[in-house]
Structure formats: C-alpha cells, structure tokens
Amino acid sequence: MDYLHIGFELIVGYVALFILTKIIGKTQITQITAFDFISALILGELVGNALYDGKIGVKQILFAVFLWGLLLYLTEFITQKSRKARHYLEGTPTIIIHKGKIDYEALKRNHLDLNQLQHLLRTKDVFSVRDCEFALLESDGSVSIQKKSLLQNVTREDLNLTPSSVSIPVAVILEGHIIYDNLKVYDKSEEWLKNELKLQGYTDYKNVLFAEWKEGESLFVQEYDALNS
Structure with missing residues (x-):
C-alpha cells in the first residue's frame, strides 16, 4: 500500500x-x-x-x-x-450528598470511592464536605454542587472583613480506616483522633464512614448510616 x-x-x-x-x-x-x-x-x-x-x-x-x-x-x-x-x-443524575450527608450507597452504585468524591468536590472549589449541602453526580461523570446557604455568593471582601489564615481540610478517616499520612501532616496522633471522636460520642473509628479535620474547627464525622438517622 x-x-x-x-x-x-x-x-x-x-x-x-x-x-x-x-x-x-x-x-x-x-x-x-x-x-x-x-x-x-x-x-x-x-x-x-x-x-x-x-x-x-x-x-x-x-x-x-x-x-x-x-x-x-x-x-x-x-x-x-x-x-x-x-x-x-444517557443515564440520570444521582444525589451523592444529601443535606450535608454522604450517600454511601449511591457512591457504591456508581463505583465511586471517597477519594474520588473529594477530588470531584475540589474541582468545584469545595474543599470540605461540611460546606456542601447537595451534590449530584451527572451522567457525564462531573459533579454539580449546591453549597450551604451561608457559603453562597458572599466573600470576606463583600463584608469588608480582614483576611484570615486559610487551611486545607484533610480526611483523617475513610471507610473505617485512619489516614495516618494526613495526621502526620498536621502533627496529629492516633490517640488525638480517638479522643476527638470520643468528644463527639463515637467510640469506634471503624464505624465511621468519613471524618475530616480543619484547623480551627471541630472534627467533622459521619457514620455509615448517618443518612438514615
């Protein structure tokens, strides 16, 4: 040829x-x-x-x-x-965060893990699950975000507030497993994490679906069955 x-x-x-x-x-x-x-x-x-x-x-x-x-x-x-x-x-959108709670069953149905969920949220400038009221997984694999009302369309500049330090929230527990690498970044120990969980009434980290820590704020914790509670 x-x-x-x-x-x-x-x-x-x-x-x-x-x-x-x-x-x-x-x-x-x-x-x-x-x-x-x-x-x-x-x-x-x-x-x-x-x-x-x-x-x-x-x-x-x-x-x-x-x-x-x-x-x-x-x-x-x-x-x-x-x-x-x-x-x-073509498929239909799926709600994966409902009223601030992760729908773990919806994630599993769509073969999506928590690391992938965090990545999708960050692409929408949402660095913390606690800032998200609703999240929809679209049929093309992207995610649409509805932030909580206090976080919508308002900035510190709009309110004439002085700048404050910015920290990136990190996941410290994913699907019942402690993320030790993320604890080390902020010099936190496993004992510290367990104490923080006890303060919120959680006795066993293995029952925790997702836990996130952000400097200056309390630990954000969600158990597996939180959506139904």
Whole structure:
C-alpha cells in the first residue's frame, strides 16, 4: 500500500468524521456520556483499521462511517422522544450528598470511592464536605454542587472583613480506616483522633464512614448510616 493511497483514505476519513460531528452535534465533545465515549472509540477504530487494510477502500470507509452515524442519529432521536430510552442510554443524575450527608450507597452504585468524591468536590472549589449541602453526580461523570446557604455568593471582601489564615481540610478517616499520612501532616496522633471522636460520642473509628479535620474547627464525622438517622 503506497503513501498516496493511505493519505487519500485518511483525508476522506477525516472529512467524513468532520461532517458526521457537525450533523450529530457538540455533545460528543462538551457533554460526553459513556455511550458517546464508546461511539467515539468505534468511529476512530473504523477509520484507523481501514487505512491499513488493503482490502478496504474509500467506499467501505464512507459506508462504515455513514452507517455508524445513522445509528447515532437514530439513538439521539429516540432519546429526545422517549424519556425511558433517555434514562437507559444517557443515564440520570444521582444525589451523592444529601443535606450535608454522604450517600454511601449511591457512591457504591456508581463505583465511586471517597477519594474520588473529594477530588470531584475540589474541582468545584469545595474543599470540605461540611460546606456542601447537595451534590449530584451527572451522567457525564462531573459533579454539580449546591453549597450551604451561608457559603453562597458572599466573600470576606463583600463584608469588608480582614483576611484570615486559610487551611486545607484533610480526611483523617475513610471507610473505617485512619489516614495516618494526613495526621502526620498536621502533627496529629492516633490517640488525638480517638479522643476527638470520643468528644463527639463515637467510640469506634471503624464505624465511621468519613471524618475530616480543619484547623480551627471541630472534627467533622459521619457514620455509615448517618443518612438514615
């Protein structure tokens, strides 16, 4: 297979994919779902494999792209017309923090651990779980945050307050396990942590789903069944 032939097929595939993207819309890029991700991979494989297969020519590439594009278009049409189909194909948002409490069962259903939850919160400038009233896991894997009312749209500058020191909250217990590395960062010991838990009425750290410490504030603690209490 000569370079001219490969180049020609590559240009044809590029143009076909570009036109297909324009027809389908921008959701493949800006709000990609699991289904959209698989579709993008398959489209890339269809064109990529065709380039180096001597038995496949331009007609086969265009047919494959056209057929797959037609299937995507029909899928988008069905999801727009049917709410049930939209639920199965695109998914629906899931509440993972409800009234300031982590919904551990929702996390497990979505294969999300507490470290990943903390990362998602930080991407929304929420460094402490205690600052979050509601959190929704969107179908594209991002998270939408509703902060507690006292933290919404007000800054120290708005109130003409003097600046104060800023500290980053750290998780000290995750799913019943003490995070010793985080304790060492602030020169805290396991004994200190257990005493802090006792002050709040918690006798066994293994029953704690999540505990977070922030300088100047009391320990934030949530047990596994806190959502139902």
